[in-house]
Amino acid sequence: MLQPLSPERNNERFNALVAALESGRMVRLRRLLSSLHPAEVAHLLESLPPTTRHLAWQLVGAGHRGEVLSYVGDEVRSDLMSDIAVEDLASLMEDLDPDDLADILRDLPETVVEQVLQTMDAQNRRRLETVLSYPEDTAGGLMNTDTITIRGDITLDVVHRYLRLLGTLPEATDSLFVVDRDDNYQGVLLLTTLLTRKRELTVAEVMSHGVEKIPASLPIAQVAQRFEKRDLISAPVVDEEGKLLGRITIDDVVDVIRDEADHSLMSMAGLTEDEDTFAPVFISLRRRSLWLGINLITAFLAAGVIGLFEATIQKQVALAVLMPIVASMGGIAGSQTLTLVIRAMALGQLSQSNIRWLLSKELALGVLNGLLWALVIGIVSATWFKGVELGILIGAAIIINLVFAALSGVVVPLFLRRIGADPALAGGVLLTTITDVVGFMAFLGFATLYLI
């Protein structure tokens, strides 16, 4: 079981920073900020309320700002960038990798992107344009262009001399990519192989074919699955013709995995994975009220169903007391199945052949849980309101609702995916609408037929 985080270590630095901010000790603050890794500065900025965040941002050294921006979430990033004059943006981004740069540029207006591109040298501009030409959520949009390529016919000794000539290697370099004359990807030479094999051998003799090339159009979620399954550190990205375009490194994949997993959690509450925890009230208000509005429609729908049975409730008020139990049990049971299915979808576990099995299983669980809790709820209700019929009625409604809940929990997300909607975002709303409507309809309908 994972423990919730105890962020003591962060807190120390964080509290020192806030203390410095509050007491206006700007010199100390500036020193504090410059001693941190850009990722830590990014994390601190994400944890600050708006006013303090902008104050701290002003104190981040100009040379670090670009890298800090590459570490913050999309929402916080546009918040921070609103502080920077367009003419300063270009210089700020000089030292960034093409993939981080592309990520930032996608959020900026066309004119700013043009300006930034103009300040770059021809080679970097071409690299950046390659990355920008692929959508953000594909391998091409995620890749970096800092690959080191070698030919297969040279000896390891030559490779050694070449690397010493280069003097430095890009971060997260665990392998060199072997290409032919036309830049077609052939395989990788792992640095560990380069270091352990005899110098006289040629690259072709020792290179590994185990790292599959990734098509630039592959969705990043699938890139992440491939990295997870094969324990990759870097992998080559190629165009449709197999020509090497760049590479994807594990640090970018980790961000994808974190975002992807957060996506399901946050979407189920109508939030986004980039949600800025400390966004100003009025920015949050729009999205939050929209979500409440959508849910209100379904609440009125459920109220409409109850409204059909006003006369019945009038005669037997116990129904009004007990009806939320029927709806609530259906909602809870349905959410369990829905969450399980959404996670299975995200992990790529579902296919034609096992969905039927899963549906039967969930239905069986619905029936069994229905029988169990129908009994409990029936007995409690019958005792509470001294009416055996009422107990039988609510029991029957519970069974029906739990079976519908199981069915909806499997079918709703599959249907939403089929029509291209996001199951994590729309699934919960649709599911509770169904369990509310079915629950109220079954319970109050039975009551009208048999009780009154």
Added chain:
Amino acid sequence: MLQPLSPERNNERFNALVAALESGRMVRLRRLLSSLHPAEVAHLLESLPPTTRHLAWQLVGAGHRGEVLSYVGDEVRSDLMSDIAVEDLASLMEDLDPDDLADILRDLPETVVEQVLQTMDAQNRRRLETVLSYPEDTAGGLMNTDTITIRGDITLDVVHRYLRLLGTLPEATDSLFVVDRDDNYQGVLLLTTLLTRKRELTVAEVMSHGVEKIPASLPIAQVAQRFEKRDLISAPVVDEEGKLLGRITIDDVVDVIRDEADHSLMSMAGLTEDEDTFAPVFISLRRRSLWLGINLITAFLAAGVIGLFEATIQKQVALAVLMPIVASMGGIAGSQTLTLVIRAMALGQLSQSNIRWLLSKELALGVLNGLLWALVIGIVSATWFKGVELGILIGAAIIINLVFAALSGVVVPLFLRRIGADPALAGGVLLTTITDVVGFMAFLGFATLYLI
């Protein structure tokens, strides 16, 4: 925005496998399974219903079984291991890394662990015992002991010769660890540095001090944060005295990140992150019905509140029609705040100094959303039931419930963490209990006072 996965590629293989299973073509199936990476076999097994899963598992070559087990989730693993005789377990685990082995052994009875330990040579046994001596959720439990260590006073040329002598390096080796005579950690020599710098230099001259040592007792969630922030590929683990014990590699950290993020999602539905999607009905039934039982208690509590106002509802049945709207809006608004706070906790964003700001913000959102939707719901209700007082009453109840929802969304998870409970697991139940009780109490209470 992340797209839900389209698992076409997996599906092809998966369907071929299921077709072979169903048609009983065991030879083809065995060939199919042996052509896959152990991680892919693990993924396929996780995607199969019980009977088919055990059939396929019988066909996995004995030499691969250990590694396949290291890739499956905890629940599926104990399912698969139930098929294996104790005397076969030891041989199955021969080729596993100590960290994977430790992970598997923790789930086995003491006697089996003893048997496995006895089959190992002294060095491997000592390594495994080191890993087993630390809890599973700490750096020590996650680490591997396959470190390559060197001294600072030798030249890079000597390191080169040493590595060629070794012949192979462990997976995910991006650096060698520099230790002193007493095994105290000094720094890392990156392979990229080793390859690009002059051979005459000593290790001490070029080693990096940028990779902080990780105490063996550090919780894995914090290990993951450090890897994410620093873009690490491997990092040294040390004991209290600073002696090098082993290393943690990014592939294990990726699993931690995936589990951690899944944990919040699954816990909020009363499931675990290791949940076997295809567990047999009776195994799932126990956990699911327990969760429904807990939620039933809160549903009866809400029903009890409604029961207090039976007389009021009798006189004005419109109240029964509208009351689920008040409870539902509170539940939805509260869940948004709760989810945001739980995510912020998991990311280590919350501290003394920003919680107060967050609470004020969420309260402000509660008031604003309350006013907005009180107006809408009030007007619709007044029109529907032709009663202005009713509209005003429900509006007031909505405002009160949304403010309480915001307050609970922040306070409930903080309180649960303080008392050592898991906010993701218990937060939702507690929150909806509060919003149900407050919603019904406010709406029906006001109605009793002013309407009747």
